[in-house]
Structures are given as C-alpha cells and as structure tokens.
Amino acid sequence: LYIAKNLMEKRRLHVCLTPALLPTFNVEEYVVVVIDILRATTSMCVAFGHKVASITPVETVEECAALKAQGMLAAAERNGEMVPGFDFGNSPFSYMKPDLAGKHLALTTTNGTLALHQAHQLGAQKIVIGAFTNMSTLNQWLLAQNTSVLLLCSGWKQRLNMEDTIFAGAVARTIGHHYDSMDDAAQVARTFFWSANLQKRRFFERSSHYTRLVHLNLQEDVKFCMKKDTFHVLPIFENGRLLDMMAPDYAQLHAAAVQ
Amino acid sequence: LYIAKNLMEKRRLHVCLTPALLPTFNVEEYVVVVIDILRATTSMCVAFGHKVASITPVETVEECAALKAQGMLAAAERNGEMVPGFDFGNSPFSYMKPDLAGKHLALTTTNGTLALHQAHQLGAQKIVIGAFTNMSTLNQWLLAQNTSVLLLCSGWKQRLNMEDTIFAGAVARTIGHHYDSMDDAAQVARTFFWSANLQKRRFFERSSHYTRLVHLNLQEDVKFCMKKDTFHVLPIFENGRLLDMMAPDYAQLHAAAVQ
Numbered sequence: 346l347y348i349a350k351n352l353m354e355k356r357r358l359h360v361c362l363t364p365a366l367l368p369t370f371n372v373e374e375y376v377v378v379v380i381d382i383l384r385a386t387t388s389m390c391v392a393f394g395h396k397v398a399s400i401t402p403v404e405t406v407e408e409c410a411a412l413k414a415q416g417m418l419a420a421a422e423r424n425g426e427m428v429p430g431f432d433f434g435n436s437p438f439s440y441m442k443p444d445l446a447g448k449h450l451a452l453t454t455t456n457g458t459l460a461l462h463q464a465h466q467l468g469a470q471k472i473v474i475g476a477f478t479n480m481s482t483l484n485q486w487l488l489a490q491n492t493s494v495l496l497l498c499s500g501w502k503q504r505l506n507m508e509d510t511i512f513a514g515a516v517a518r519t520i521g522h523h524y525d526s527m528d529d530a531a532q533v534a535r536t537f538f539w540s541a542n543l544q545k546r547r548f549f550e551r552s553s554h555y556t557r558l559v560h561l562n563l564q565e566d567v568k569f570c571m572k573k574d575t576f577h578v579l580p581i582f583e584n585g586r587l588l589d590m591m592a593p594d595y596a597q598l599h600a601a602a603v604q
Numbered sequence: 605l606y607i608a609k610n611l612m613e614k615r616r617l618h619v620c621l622t623p624a625l626l627p628t629f630n631v632e633e634y635v636v637v638v639i640d641i642l643r644a645t646t647s648m649c650v651a652f653g654h655k656v657a658s659i660t661p662v663e664t665v666e667e668c669a670a671l672k673a674q675g676m677l678a679a680a681e682r683n684g685e686m687v688p689g690f691d692f693g694n695s696p697f698s699y700m701k702p703d704l705a706g707k708h709l710a711l712t713t714t715n716g717t718l719a720l721h722q723a724h725q726l727g728a729q730k731i732v733i734g735a736f737t738n739m740s741t742l743n744q745w746l747l748a749q750n751t752s753v754l755l756l757c758s759g760w761k762q763r764l765n766m767e768d769t770i771f772a773g774a775v776a777r778t779i780g781h782h783y784d785s786m787d788d789a790a791q792v793a794r795t796f797f798w799s800a801n802l803q804k805r806r807f808f809e810r811s812s813h814y815t816r817l818v819h820l821n822l823q824e825d826v827k828f829c830m831k832k833d834t835f836h837v838l839p840i841f842e843n844g845r846l847l848d849m850m851a852p853d854y855a856q857l858h859a860a861a862v863q
Binding site (some may be wrong): 362501 | 621622761762763764766769787789791795796798800811812813
C-alpha cells in the first residue's frame with residue numbers, strides 16, 4: 346500500500362505569475378487555467394452566461410477582422426480600449442445581451458488571448474478559463490480532474506498584475522489543501538489574497554491596471570469583475586475555440602468539434 | 605513650478621520576482637539590488653563583515669577553479685551544496701573567519717551570481733547586494749541615490765521563491781513611501797512580507813527552498829539569514845568584482861578598480 350501510494354502521481358497546484366514565466370514550467374503536465382480578471386476571462390464567462398455558442402480567441406486584430414468578415418461577431422481590445430470597427434470591446438457589460446445566444450464570437454485582447462495561445466503551444470493537457478465570475482464552477486471541476494493544475498495569470502504585457510495574482514490566490518486558498526503540493530508562487534498568491542480579501546477594493550485601487558481602467562472610466566467593470574459566481578459556466582479550449590462545458594448542448598458541440 | 609515638478613524624473617521602486625522576468629524591464633533605468641537570501645547575498649555580506657577585500661562573482665565552477673588556481677580563495681556552491689575542492693560553500697558561517705581579512709575571494713552559486721551577471725549584461729546603472737544582514741545600510745544608501753530602484757530576486761532556477769520575495773517586500777515596506785510609484789510586484793511582495801513578518805519562521809518552513817536546505821541540515825543557516833542588520837556593509841559590483849562601500853579603504857580600492 347505504501348509503495349502504491351508513492352507510485353500514484355502527485356497532484357500539484359502551481360501558479361505562473363506572468364506568461365513570461367510559462368517556459369519555466371513543463372506545461373504538458375498540467376491542466377492550465379487562464380486568468381485575465383480585468384477583463385478578458387471575466388467577459389468570456391459573461392458571454393457564455395448569455396449562451397454564446399463559441400468564442401474563438403485569436404492573437405491579432407487582423408485575424409479577428411478576418412473572422413468578422415466571415416460573418417462572426419467580433420470583439421477586439423488593445424490597451425484597455427475597444428478597437429474601432431468591431432462589435433464589442435472588453436467590458437463584461439457589453440456581453441450582457443440576449444441576442445448573443447447561439448452566436449459564434451471571435452475575440453482578441455491585449456493579454457488574455459496571448460496567454461491562452463502560449464499555453465496551447467506549450468502542450469497544456471487542457472485549457473480552461475477562470476475568473477471570479479465562474480470561480481466555484483471552476484474549482485469543483487478542477488478537483489474532479491486527477492491532474493496537476495497550473496494557474497496562469499495573464500498579467501499586463503509580461504508583468505505580474507495584482508488582480509490576477511489575487512484570483513490565483515483565491516483558488517489556491519479554496520482548493521489548495523486537496524493537492525499534494527503548492528509552489529512558492531502559489532503560497533505568495535494565497536497569502537496575498539488573504540491579505541487583500543478584507544480590503545479588496547483598496548488593493549485594486551493601488552493596482553497599475555486599475556489606474557489604467559479608472560482613467561478609461563471603467564469602475565463599474567472593475568466592481569463586476571470582483572464579484573464571485575455570477576455564472577455557472579466553464580469555458581474550455583478545444584480545436585481552436587472555447588466552448589462552455591456547462592452548456593446543455595456541450596456534448597453535441599464537443600462531438601462536432603472533435604470530428 | 606508645476607511643469608518643473610513634472611519634468612523631474614520620477615523615482616520608482618520596482619520588484620523583479622525572478623531573473624526570468626528581467627528582460628521585461630529597462631534595466632539601465634535602475635540601480636539594481638541583487639537578492640539571494642538563502643544564502644549567496646547573505647554570505648557575501650558576512651564575508652565583507654569579516655573584511656574580505658573583494659569578491660569576484662563568476663558564473664561557472666570552471667571560472668571559479670581558474671581563479672583559485674591563480675591564488676584566490678574560492679567558494680563554489682551548486683544545488684545547495686559545496687562543490688568539492690573549494691575553500692568554502694555557501695553557508696554564511698563558513699565566512700566568519702578572521703583570516704579572511706584583506707583576502708580576495710572568487711565565488712559561484714546556483715542562482716545569485718547568475719542574477720548579478722544578467723543585471724550587469726542588461727546595463728544596470730549600479731548593482732549592489734542586499735540581504736537581511738545589511739538591510740538598513742542598504743535602505744539608507746538607496747534613499748540617498750536619486751534613481752529608480754529594481755529589487756532583483758534571484759529565486760530558484762528562474763522561479764520565484766518566498767524568502768527573496770519576503771526580503772523585497774521588507775525593503776518596499778520600509779522605504780517604498782519615499783518613491784513616486786511602486787509596481788504591482790512590489791505591492792504583492794510588500795503585502796506578502798507584512799503577512800509573513802509575524803510568522804516568518806513558519807513561512808520559511810513552507811518554502812520549497814527551505815525544504816531543500818533542511819534536507820541538507822542547514823536550519824542554523826536559515827535562522828542567521830533571517831536576522832536583520834548583522835553587518836554595516838554594502839557590496840557594490842565594480843569592474844567585475846564586489847567591493848564594500850562601507851569599508852574604510854573603499855575609496856582607495858575603488859580608485860584602483862576604475863584605473
């Protein structure tokens with residue numbers, strides 16, 4: 346029995362504080378959670394909460410424009426602002442529309458979509474989307490997987506940011522004790538979340554990204570992005586696009602995707 | 605006056621949590637503090653506290669052996685252990701010897717010397733050595749410089765570690781309010797230090813590097829490395845070697861070095 350226990354694969358919970366550190370991980374050993382709280386992964390969850398059929402995350406504005414030309418709805422954000430000529434920017438509120446249901450959406454953002462593609466290129470076992478918006482759904486699903494987890498913070502242009510670190514810490518604090526080990530980054534994030542939790546707003550107000558957003562008058566976005574469990578969704582990256590595993594027709598869409 | 609104030613260069617306090625993130629900074633804008641608490645920068649401070657004349661940090665064991673062959677004292681550590689055939693490993697206690705006085709030392713370590721050379725190659729304005737051992741001397745000197753500061757954590761093999769993050773946070777907490785801005789990494793480190801401060805030992809015990817050191821029976825080293833202001837020294841990197849700016853003969857050694 347003792348030997349059997351040691352032979353069992355250890356499940357680890359690790360945190361990658363910015364995509365610049367991703368090459369230091371053996372990405373193929375993990376289920377990767379892409380985190381971009383302000384605002385890409387929050388907005389993705391909101392879009393799925395409004396029953397969008399799929400989201401195709403692309404790296405460049407040009408790719409996004411090409412998919413729009415093919416008839417998809419398209420969202421493009423750069424440096425916190427909506428790129429002119431697209432249907433949506435990056436505000437979660439712009440996705441709160443009933444007419445999104447059943448539509449296919451293309452999306453590019455400054456940090457989040459880039460982090461997702463890096464994780465894909467480095468061979469992540471699975472890639473899912475995390476935000477406070479779907480935190481409990483995410484945590485439950487992660488625990489049901491028999492794998493190590495890498496919480497990948499998108500940060501801001503290869504640097505760490507507070508809000509993604511806080512979310513990674515919130516996940517580590519909630520489910521970390523179910524894992525065999527955490528790395529030092531998970532410990533730092535967990536402690537940071539714990540300190541920030543009682544005074545979350547104050548922390549966001551100190552964050553460099555918050556300052557950028559406030560400059561753009563997006564305080565309401567920030568407040569929404571901090572709210573837990575708004576939607577029971579879990580976007581997963583499959584064959585180049587995100588599908589919601591919690592959608593009633595997921596099995597059907599998944600089957601179509603893998604054909 | 606308003607214009608004059610805006611034209612004045614802003615002094616920023618930034619934290620680089622691992623050398624892997626160093627290329628994301630314009631290193632030439634900063635005075636860089638190299639941090640490797642367990643144990644390279646701590647040991648360097650101890651050696652200068654025992655009046656070593658200079659320390660030449662080198663990247664490889666081979667370079668270190670070559671300098672030893674030329675008659676220098678030499679210290680080499682890899683993965684926490686002393687490399688056989690050298691005079692010292694990386695324990696601060698091994699440098700507490702009166703016969704170090706006036707000697708020239710060559711040194712290579714797993715993480716700290718590498719971080720120092722990266723900062724040098726990327727054109728740091730000045731490079732100094734920080735540890736709890738010389739923390740107040742370091743802080744006073746930093747405040748006297750009219751420049752931005754980058755606290756460079758050596759980490760462990762390109763990953764973040766707790767003890768370097770805690771020290772960066774301790775510095776940010778002590779002198780951060782004198783700077784015009786801090787980045788999100790500095791905020792995270794500062795908060796982490798604050799949480800860790802009351803229970804420092806417990807934090808170190810969770811750290812992955814501590815676990816490695818305990819395995820090597822080095823608890824006494826860890827205790828020493830956490831102690832503040834043991835020596836009034838401030839090593840600076842000049843012309844390929846470290847000199848102690850607080851040494852009575854520093855001006856003389858410096859003049860010789862720049863000739």
